[in-house]
Amino acid sequence: MRVLMIQTPSVEEISQERVYPIGIVLLASQLQRHGHEVDILDMNLERDPFGSLKEKLLTFQPEVVGLSLRNIDPLGNKTSSLVSPFIITVRLIAAVLPQAWLIAGGTGFSLFPKRLMIEIPELDYGIIGEAEESFPALLRSLDGPPSILGLCWREGPKVRVSSPATDFDMDSYVPANRLLLDPARYQGINNYVPTIGIEAKRGCSLCCAYCVYPQLQGKRLRCRPTAAIVDEMELLHKDYGIESFHFTDPVLNMPRGHLEGICEEILRRKLKVRWDGFMREDYLNEKNVALFERAGCECFSFSPDGLGQDSLDTLCKNLSEEEILKAASLVAQTDVISVYHFMVNVPGETKDSCEQAIRFVEQLYEVHSKKKNLGTIVLNNIRILPGTRIERMARAQRIITPETDLLYPTYYNPKPFDTLRYKLETLQQCKNVFMWQGIEELK
Ligand code: B12
Numbered sequence: 001m002r003v004l005m006i007q008t009p010s011v012e013e014i015s016q017e018r019v020y021p022i023g024i025v026l027l028a029s030q031l032q033r034h035g036h037e038v039d040i041l042d043m044n045l046e047r048d049p050f051g052s053l054k055e056k057l058l059t060f061q062p063e064v065v066g067l068s069l070r071n072i073d074p075l076g077n078k079t080s081s082l083v084s085p086f087i088i089t090v091r092l093i094a095a096v097l098p099q100a101w102l103i104a105g106g107t108g109f110s111l112f113p114k115r116l117m118i119e120i121p122e123l124d125y126g127i128i129g130e131a132e133e134s135f136p137a138l139l140r141s142l143d144g145p146p147s148i149l150g151l152c153w154r155e156g157p158k159v160r161v162s163s164p165a166t167d168f169d170m171d172s173y174v175p176a177n178r179l180l181l182d183p184a185r186y187q188g189i190n191n192y193v194p195t196i197g198i199e200a201k202r203g204c205s206l207c208c209a210y211c212v213y214p215q216l217q218g219k220r221l222r223c224r225p226t227a228a229i230v231d232e233m234e235l236l237h238k239d240y241g242i243e244s245f246h247f248t249d250p251v252l253n254m255p256r257g258h259l260e261g262i263c264e265e266i267l268r269r270k271l272k273v274r275w276d277g278f279m280r281e282d283y284l285n286e287k288n289v290a291l292f293e294r295a296g297c298e299c300f301s302f303s304p305d306g307l308g309q310d311s312l313d314t315l316c317k318n319l320s321e322e323e324i325l326k327a328a329s330l331v332a333q334t335d336v337i338s339v340y341h342f343m344v345n346v347p348g349e350t351k352d353s354c355e356q357a358i359r360f361v362e363q364l365y366e367v368h369s370k371k372k373n374l375g376t377i378v379l380n381n382i383r384i385l386p387g388t389r390i391e392r393m394a395r396a397q398r399i400i401t402p403e404t405d406l407l408y409p410t411y412y413n414p415k416p417f418d419t420l421r422y423k424l425e426t427l428q429q430c431k432n433v434f435m436w437q438g439i440e441e442l443k
Helices: 021-035 049-060 083-096 107-111 115-119 134-137 213-217 228-239 258-268 286-294 309-314 323-331 351-368 390-395 422-437
Strands: 002-007 039-044 064-068 101-105 123-128 153-155 158-161 195-196 245-246 274-279 297-305 337-343 376-378
Touching: 002 021, 002 049, 021 039, 021 134, 039 049, 049 083, 064 083, 083 101, 083 115, 101 107, 101 134, 107 115, 115 123, 115 153, 115 158, 123 134, 195 228, 213 309, 228 258, 245 422, 258 286, 286 297, 286 323, 297 309, 297 323, 309 351, 323 337, 323 351, 337 351, 351 376, 351 422, 376 422
Parallel strands: 002 039, 002 064, 064 101, 101 123, 195 245, 245 274, 274 297, 297 337, 337 376
Antiparallel strands: 123 153, 153 158
16 A cells, blocks of 8 residues: 655744654655555654645545644643644545544653544544554555554544554664664754664653653663664764764663663674763763763753652652752762753642752752753653542542543643742852853852
8 A cells, every 4th residue: 555654743833843753764664665655754843744745645645544644732831732733734634635534642641542543533544652563564454454452443423442552572673774764864953962863772661740651652671782773873973974863762771681781782793872861860870971971972852850858769769869959969970961851849849848949959960060061951841641649639629620621732730839940040140141141149
């Protein structure tokens, strides 16, 4: 069959940081191996995304269109939604090619499958979770699919959803065929984020109160063999000139030893690449921090989330203030920048915890002040997503009610600490500007 895979708008405008759509390129590569004729369109690369889409539909004439909805909304306390451009995209395809089968998937879709299938009747099917096996299986049986993991289908006015695949065997992972979408098109389009993602593992065994990663990829850590990961990086480096990568793993340095193995392989091959990814503080020590720096780590990204022990416990981080500060002092000795992400106004916030949060931000800057290597501290309110512990807490506290439509941006940010974010942002930005400008603060 002729199958067109589309990355629907993932960002609000073209000036924002964009990423190579590894999910649809992996699926397209898989379909190609099953004998399908495939093409890819990333609408995020196009100046006129809907014009380019129409043109691609008319020239390629796909029988099946796979639409990936990666992001539901941009997070970061914003109130805009990426659902609208998704709906417009589906409607445009249905109008131009009424005979084509329309199938949706991707992380954003996986979080709201029923809601989206009901909202968008033009969608024939959806697949939640990993789709390397389910998608080819569906294409073999479009008129009457058997039971397929993650399948969303219609039964009269009802939508049914089967439980998702979250156990794809990462030993048999075949890297995306990058010839299907040239990585060179993504070179130099961002200021901060490496556009090219590499998967070193899937799955997350943690149970942070706000997070959907275990829902999306399962709880079991499934690591790729380290040599295969570095083979993929080497190929991208040699054939496409890619120098900087982002590891897409939920937590890059878990389990112990895997990232260390990747680094040893990078060093053994004398590969001159840079990389980053999100790390757990309690898995760092002097030795592995030094190894990561030598092997090309260009940013230590952390998401400790809680700005004090009470918040850490509420968010089920299984992490202590001491562990965060200890990791900070280790990475602060390197020449690599660090970025910290925190949640603000979490359940149980008090006047004391707000003061503690201020002290914690100050302590982090203090630790990094000598080498001036604190990139930034990102402060967000929690986006309430379905199936999370935060959703249950917010319901119990009547912050959300049965009428609340979680499909559209909904944050946990009740009074009286709803403006704490601004106070902390002013503090952190002031510290940041002073640090980088080398200005002493008046005491
Ligand atoms: C790595 C990552 C990043 C990296 C990306 C770096 C890079 N160069 O790739 C960084 C940190 C930069 C980032 C940024 C953002 N991210 Co992000 N990110 C992730 C993460 C951890 C993994 C994504 C990934 O690459 N997975 C590997 C690929 C292979 O899997 P996949 O895309 O899911 O594809 C599989 C399936 O979904 C399915 N599938 C995909 N498409 C399709 C299509 C069809 C038709 C079918 C049938 C199936 C299907 O099959 C694929 C193979 O199994 C996810 C969380 C997670 N665990 O999934 C969040 C996640 C996707 N990100 C999210 C968001 C919101 C963002 C940002 C908007 C945040 C921000 N404000 O900066 C930006 C947007 C960036 C952009 N331009 O899109 C959300 C999206 C959901 C939501 N809440 O809206 C997630 C789920 C995290 C969260 N907080 O909830 N992200």
